[in-house]
Amino acid sequence: MSRLIEIQNLKKYFKTGRGMVHAVDDVSFSIEQGRTMGIVGESGCGKSTLGRMLVHLEESTGGQIIFNDEDVTQLGKNDMKKFREHAQIIFQDPYSSLDPRYTVEDSIKESLLISGKYNRTQALEKTQDLMELVGIAPRLRLSYPHELDGGRRQRVGIARALALDPEFIVCDEPVSALDVSIQAQILNLLKKLQQEHNLTYMFITHDLSVVKHISDDICVMYLGQLVETCSSHELFEKQFHPYTKALLSAIPSVDIRHKMNRIVLKGEITSPIDPKPGCRFAARCSYACEKCHQPQKLEEISPNHFVSCCRAKEING
């Protein structure tokens, strides 16, 4: 397996009237071709900002994004245009990302025509192929977004993302706005497309049962930082970071072996504005001590399982 995307010390800070928001702070990980990296963490931890940087909808403040061995943050205008064809995004709410004045056909055809790679006839043919690929009936080609249900709208969003044959897709909460029955259909469609087209996904969600179903590997984020990462299978078996333990303890489990006592977090959430060095979870962590106020490093605690907690070994025996 080869590495498709690697991010190194990636940062995004937003300047605000009250100070600098550290939305993504020194995050590093990589994704192998054809695999899905799940990104989990509570609201405001920087998931969407990270996703937007990886498809260059947002400029990074620092760090590197290596895509197919090239640093995307250093690309010129023409190479950036090419990169943006290879890296696409699917949004949570296709209703707001689709133009209400465009029919299904126009929405999908648009990016094909803008790319300059297809003439009108070819773009129309490819649009029809894409509709079939994502399961939109031909009779819906002239429908407008408001005439479609949520599932079909998301299928249009997926067809648009696939139009230029990308290698990498950021899926930013793509099923959170859908009914549970439709969620499964869209997740299965994404999996099928991944297998057929060897796609690499970064899948952002706050829903742990969704991430368990779809991801090969998982990154757990807390207030802009990566606190734990390993394979999905391993994370649901054994967590080392106190925040990951609390996050996973909230999932209802029918399997008695994996039943965890719910850990209710107490204490103030640290502000993302000009945070102090040290563990950002310390204010809510029952294991916090003096050492936690010093900068923490992501360390390999077992093969391919990385944790950013100076007490991880001690508290896990």
Ligand SMILES: Nc1ncnc2c1ncn2[C@@H]1O[C@H](COP(=O)(O)OP(=O)(O)OP(=O)(O)O)[C@@H](O)[C@H]1O
């Ligand atoms: N344009 C911006 N200007 C200032 N702050 C921003 C901006 N965009 C995001 N932020 C802040 O950056 C932090 C991370 O936001 P982000 O939307 O990436 O988190 P998230 O984990 O995706 O949250 P959610 O699950 O609610 O979408 C938050 O504190 C947010 O308020």
